[in-house]
Amino acid sequence: MHEYGVALEIAETALKNAGGRRLSKVLLRIGDLSGVFAESLTMYLDLIFREKQKEPVTIVAEKVPARFKCACGAAYSPDKIFDPCPSCGGFDRTVIDGKECSIESIEIEDA
């Protein structure tokens, strides 16, 4: 729902780090539990970059699956968020992975 605002922030960070050189690629990490829809985010980013420079930017959004750590000690990746711990059947868990919404790296070339 708010992917456009997130896209603006990513574009600003990427272009600032490119320091005036041509941006060719942006690598993102988007977790299943981040509340950000990767396809919508890349669509907005593509639109924003088209306005900022002539050459297209390749946007790669690496999705990070949810991973929980259960109170019993087991770590597991659920198929669905309501899947219980496969070891003990419980739900007392904390999130290890899946909340990520980060810009990992960019690639730049001489214009």
Add this chain to the structure above:
Amino acid sequence: MPDSIKISSNIHAANDIVANQNRALFAERDIAVLNMIGSPGSGKTSILERMAARWGASLAVITGDIQTTFDADRLKRAGATAIQIETGGSCHLSAAMVQKALSGMNLDNKKLLIIENVGNLVCPAGFDLGESQKIAVLSVAEGDEKPAKYPALFTRAAAVLINKVDLLPYVKFSIDRVREDCFKLNSRVKIFPLSCTTGEGFKEWMEYCEMVESKKVF
């Protein structure tokens, strides 16, 4: 060959920095802060009106809407100290909006601040405002499948207020189902069935708020 630059920057980092500034201010002023999140019409403002009758002007509220000062006006009439944020279109409050609102609010003698977020079950859950706890509000007319459909909020909420329980005879809604789904998402969650019309459940909910206020629960 292109040059690669490693960035590893959390996209919410800018918001998190301001949220932590808010959190430091709340700690310095010894104020407990609840971020109240629920659908439009779930009864967030009505719950706060009932609380204003107990706390009066010592209850501070920052309330967010896309347009109008209706909610802040209602809460001031109910006796609370209230300030309105009009987001102009944003679907959630950000830490910076709250920081700006705080600069216009006198926090002397305030122990409890409630931030009533923009009515929305989705986006507000993803933005830290510096609060002590998130509180989810769900009214029975919305349906009992909402925690399962919108797990991000219900995973992060310390307490879930099930509002409008006086309407239970007229709608298909199972409190047990909500309880069960919420416990699966967060085994430590507290559930409070409430009715702003009859006052049911407010004793327990306000006792919980007093515990938050006196820092007995975090």
